[in-house]
Amino acid sequence: MAHNFITNAEQRSLKARLQTLIQHSRELKFLVGFFYFSGWRELYEAMRSSKLISSYKILVGLDIDLRLGQVIEIAAPDAANSSQQELVGRFFASLCTALRDENLDTQDFYEQVSFFLRLLEEERLQIRKTFEPNHAKLYLFRLDEAEQALINAPGRFITGSSNLTRAGLLGQQEFNVEIGDYGWEEAEAYFDELWKTAIPLSELPRCKEQILRIIRRQTQVAEITPFEAYALILKTYLDLMEQKALRPQVKQLMEERGYKVYRYQEEAVQQALTVLEEYGGVILADVVGLGKSVIASWLARERNGRGLVICPPALVGDSKTKDTGWYKYLSDFGLFDWDVYSLGALDKVQEYLASYGDDVTTIVVDEAHRFRNEDTEAYERLSQICANRAVILLTATPFNNAPSDIFALLKLFIPSGKSTLTLDEKLAARFARYNSEFRKLSYILRYQRAGGDKQAQAEKYYAELFEQPAPVDVSLVRRRVRRLANEIRAVIEPIVIRRNRLDLKRDPVYSSEVTALSEVADPVELFYELTPEQSAFYDQVINEYFGEEGRFRGAIYQPFSYEQRTQLANLDEEGNFTYQQQRNLYEFMRRLLVKRFESSFGAFAKSIRNFINVHEHVGAFIKNSGGRYILDRRLLEKIYAADPEEIDEALEAFTHRLAQKEKLDPRHDRIYVIKDFDDPEGFLRDVRSDLALLKEINRRVQELELVSHDPKVERLIEAAGKILPGQEKPEEPHRKFVIFSEYLDTVRHIVPKLQEAFPGRVLVAQSSLSKSFFDDLRANFDAGYPSEKQRDDYDILVATDKLSEGVNLN
Template sequence: MPRIFDNISEQLQTALIQTLNTAQRADFCVGYFNLRGWRLLQPHIEDWQGDETQRVRLLIGMHRSPQEEIRELFSLTGKGDGLIDNARLVRLKRQIVEEFRQQLMLGAPTNADEQGLRDLARQMREGKLVVKLFLRYPLHAKLYLLHQPHLYSAPIHAYLGSSNLTFSGLSGQGELNTEVTDTDAAAKLAHWFEERWADRGCLDITADLIQVIAESWAREKTLSPYEVYLKMAYHLAQEALAGLSGEFKLPNELTAILFDYQAAAVQIAAHHLNKRGGVLLGDVVGLGKTLMATALARIFQDDYGYETLILCPKNLESMWRKYIADYRLIAHVLPTSKALRQLPELRRYRLIIIDESHNLRNREGQRYGVIRDYIEANESKVILLSATPYNKSYLDLSAQLRLFIPEDRDIGIRPERYIGEIGELEFTRRHQANTRSLAAFEKSEHADDWRDLMRLYLVRRTRSFIIQNYAETDPISRRSFLRLRDGRLSYFPARVPKTIAFPANDQFSRMYSDDVVTWINLLSLPRYGLGQYVSEKAAKGADADEKRLLENLSRAGERLMGFSRTNLFKRLESSGASFLQSIDRHILRNSVYLYAIENDLPLPIGTLDADAIDPSAEDEDEDSILTAEDVDENGADAAQVEQGDTTRSAYQRRAQTAYELFSGGYKRRFKWLRPTLFSAALKTKLREDSDQLLEVLRLCGTWDAASDTKLNALHDLIARQHAGEKVLIFSQFADTVRYLEEQLAARGVRGLSAVTGSSDDPTAPAWRFSPVSSGANVAPEDELRVLIATDVLSEGQNLQDAAIVINYDLPWAIIRLSQRAGRVDRIGQQAERILCYSFLPADGVEQIIRLRARVRQRLAENSEVVGSDEQFFDDDQLAAQLRDLYTEKSGILDFEADTEVDLASYAYQIWANATRTDPALAKKIADLPDVVYSTRRYVGSVQRPQGVLTYMKTADGTDSLAWLDADGNSVTQSQYAILRAAECPPDTPALERHPNHHDLVLQAVALMRRGDYNVGGQLGGRTSARRRAYERLKDYIERLKQEAPLFVTQDLERAVDDLYRYPLRSTARDSINRQIKAGVSNEDLAKLVVALRAEDRLSLIQEDGEANEPCVLCSLGLFDL
């Protein structure tokens, strides 16, 4: 009776090995051969000679999938004559060899598999194993013949059945095989094998398999670390490479004037725009984003007939009209400030450019909503332009992306770091958001998640990146330059920090005294925290409009108070005149409130939007009674309000006049609330603050411009040291700008003008100041030499006719100094050096550092929220940078985080530089199979230890990287940091693999897949049957584990897992809903769900193993072996 091998009671592997140990040669015919599986049999033929008398002949049949069989069965063209020609034989051979190549790119590497594959290749080279493909017709036989000529009774021992030469076929899964020991039957099987082995349609692929292994991760000759580094860069650069593949062609007239880096950005951006409906051009200041956006719009105009709508700040309207005329763009320009009124009535534009898009970060604003609704209604594609895409919060980025991406749209990737941290199950419980949506990313605080997201939408390069990758070096001057396509050169100037130290005289010292700082820090600022003074009793009787306003007051308070306090100190640093003016206005606004309260008149409530008074976006004083525009229209009344002495009675008179103006012609500018809605404490705090500020005015006295040592130093700088040279002066505040303009003009400075947010046409003075770079025709007598401007109004202007920048005051975020320098350090700058002057007290920066530290402490004590300027750096960072600025440290104004470069551009540039140097690398690296690895020498540090870098592509195609240390601990999953860690020169030698390398790769894969459930595991709304059943049963299981763990069955846990992973069948949903409405207990609900699952009536399960299989692309060991 022959034995049966089903891999359950008896395993074929055991019998096969026993017989192999006594055999001299073997013939196998199988339908599938797992190359890794050969190591099960490899030791048992190791002693064979490898000639015809001692070898394994392996015949692999060609099989068809069920789909192919059905297609041929019902083919309308017939089955053909069954003949196979040489061309088809070669084609089939090539196809199947490629399948073997793909086989080795599945899964993760192990030490055992690597050694097994190397032994397999060696045994094939030694002739101990010969492999052929049978291609004449589909063959799916499984036959194992073992020749034992020394055994007279059974010279051929055969096994026939269903097992392939794989782990599962030999031992891991149920099969059906039988042993054939009958001499005649075994001889017939051997004859059958010989006929096919000698068939003309049977091709030897032994050498091909040897080559497949030699090129795989199991190769004997290790890849160089540089090749693995380039493979990482190549795959990370796929988005950029897709854009540069020739998909979009630049207009001819723009091709001649775009630098290579600009042309590359436009083509990459065109790919993003076409594929995803939007792109953010985020190059830093001065690299030509406006021209790039114009070229991008022209591509879509020429290729698709799109017309463009340009939304921009009012001060950039003239510039955009010039670009439209110069580059034949069919476009309409609309100032963003007019969007609320005009956009709803505008006709359809298929493409929209939004310049300075970071200004649209308030998703709750009316203007934002109108723009978003227009884009959605017209299905417009969107080009966002911003050198500062986000200030501090990542929500700044998502707000801009939400203009063209609905929050629930599937964007193809997930916030893997955040989901990995809490698990997808917990994510779904916490958040009502699809894991592959923009809303999901908004829940993440992980920078790497946002970098992954922005890879799809952002094109951003820094000045240093352009210099490093696109610039050439002048052999004589050693200066970096770009070469235009017409041969002209554009040099990059050096940014030279300079400090102007001005003496601190009495009036300066009085303002910086401890008393002044203490008084300001002690201010209650009740007007900005009105929500704290609402009378609960009175509020109950408020009408609907009043209740809505009171609610807004509570939300806005902390931010408004933080802004107001910091602004007072910022104005103190800016100019004594501006500071005292602001103190005066603050007292007056308090007095207006006191006047209203004392006369039972409605209180005028100003802006409740903290962004509107953030000096990074607004240069006017939030306490200014009237704007410069109002002063022009109502000169007499405004002057009466804004001027006067500093006694309490004088402020009371001015307050009455101001209130009459507010409640008269300017009534619609305010919201109005009854004073009886507030407690008596409001009046008390207003009076206390006013009294403290009156003390500040009395201590500081009247400001004397003639004794202003800071102003005197500025005048000396522009009138003596740089007489005749163009000078650009920056201040954060419009009041300071107007003060400087007035005082410098009075001192005889000619060719002078000022630009603030209230200027009617800021572009006109910019063109007069910089006519060459702006391409403007300006008469010599109209040209400006000195331009004073605020930060808000310097965006987008070409001011590179000048090479001297003066920072009259210092932003609290030093990066803004770099951005100011970028206004003149733009493409086309002719000067070798950009001189960047910063004003600091002569006795050093320590006074400013102490002042800012005290302000921060006070803000923290009050839990007041600060603006974007103050959130950039902690005190230690700020102090160090201020000291570097004071000592004129080289490079302080080149402040650019390398991580600001979008990863696709960064990776592409690595690839482009490498393949430009060695063109043969392009094909070599692109052809490298997956799973390959190498190791390079690396010493490491505490923060960046030795370990293994692993690059994996997840089941849904997302790039995921991990850096594990030698003990398997996660170092980082930052793609940028890992790519930087992999960086090495081409001649870097490969070291021997660390013994734990493959184990660490497996751990990295587990880390990257943590919480990675079947996509689609969304439980629905809070009232959905699926969510309610899942949450109840999840809690039920947790309680049972504590109280009665034996009742937690595997069936119950699997049913609950199915509830999470898969959608419910409609019948199951109805059953669960009925039971829940009937008040079913958790125990009975559990029984219902388990029963439904047992009958396959619970969930709609669609398994697709191949589609959900991640793959390891490569890994790099970092060790000092």
């Protein structure tokens, strides 16, 4: 490539070239879309150290605006008919937007702005705005006498695609050309003519004062005294910690209903009342077992007014007897005008609110982390339900996969663009940055030694985030992760109430209340032994079959990538969303098989049979429909949001639709015509190869007798025998054994073997849970149950982790 072409590739960046030219220049003239401080700071050192430059002239051709959290340049459509005052006003508004970039919030930036302000005050820096929108980028450098003699020209100039931003100078691919042997006079004349007719900004005292005032009082460099900062922080803290007076009759009611009134719960209610008043919502995120449901019920009673509780089906309770679930809490706290709905019935909630909801002022959402995906119909419905109502979210796990999980919860009660959690109100832009940085950091840590394209991408992210080349310094990445976590925590802290057992035990007030909380010992590993053949198969499943580069292609979950195979690099926003959603579905299903394999061989075998059934029905549908295939959006949402045991039901419903050729729903069904794919043969080949792989795996599971003679279950039974009654020390209480699994199929796999080993002593929680089951559960496994009602009918409890939602066995 010619030496005067500048593309920001390898070592030839526009930043480096501009720095060199600045060192040998007497005057700079820049025509740019807008004046960005991200570009200014890249050139700051060169300009500060230069002793030659007497004049900086910056001519701005466009305005900027904030769209979807991103700063973009715009050409005002009516600029030609606008007055000078209107154009100046737009420039000031654009300047405010540009200077509120969170990435500029560094110590270096404050020093660089000081230099910029000094140049303005000394009148060495002049800024003007073109009357007509101008998209050109032109950088002119009038050189010192020695350089002029060397090239026999007054100066050099650069023109091309790069704007005066960090990305334009350094980060992204651009194309610019530097010219020094001809054209200087014409280029400078073009600039000077535009300059002559442009609107003066820094040269007019009134406008210059406005620029200085905007920078000093309305941006991140606003000059705040230490006392002002202290006073603001103190006021915010005191406002949030304000102890609202609680009604004594509520405490009396709780004691009459058998509740022990804990100080840590009382103060959580007081704080939550303040947070609700300030922000319209609160997230109760105490760890499991500290009584989030009690706090929420108490909070609801203190607020008065009607409300609704939305929760998982297992927590709804009995609406007639009101002795279980949320119906019991509402009855105990005298919330007789409240009602409870399952989170699977949000359409019914909307119908109810449309008819009778004018005076419903509060919404409680239990297990709120289930609504972390904004792209689902369920989230859309819940968002509409919560609109203009106080929102109380309960979850022990507000952060599951990415910062976007938390942001999805915040959006249920914080209007977009009107957040008071941050000074700039740009919560969406802030969390977009958090999410992007989090995913890049995660990718770096995961793939920095993976080799191939993944390692190359990890190193690219590393260079982008840390501005230094590979190899990756893992300690540096981990420090950045901790810094990001602390920053997110600082933003959400005002609206999140979260304590764990250790917090309570360390508190001088709370510690005396929580002496009855159970002690949690460190986990102990249980090892089980596989035969050489089983061990080899185990490695194949994890790596060869369902690893990231494994044989399973998941074609039926991502038909879009085959349909648009040649266009994947050029997708529009909608296309990219569809591609990513289907790609995520494939990754989810691939990981699901691995997780079920690690859960139990029985669950894995059941899943493999289900997957075979789905793929066979897909093949039959394609054949019988003349080469068509459908993918149901409701299936995607169900798989993302459902409990693990409900995923199989969703897949079964999908195969039923394929088999019965049910009428298609254009709102949810996407019809794919395979012959129109960019890669039709690849799609059909991968569908067939996935089915063949699944059948091969099913055959191997049977040959190795992994289900009938499961070494993991045998080891579990051995461990249970050593823990159960008769093995405890004299000072220890009577022992109980609780087994949780994420998957119902695992429960069904291990229960018969446990019942055979411990006849009559195993209580099983699966599917729908009856009142008699909860009676047995509390009497046998709840240490807080009245001693006169406790029984010893069972020693072992086996359940899916669904039972952990709202069931306290302290």
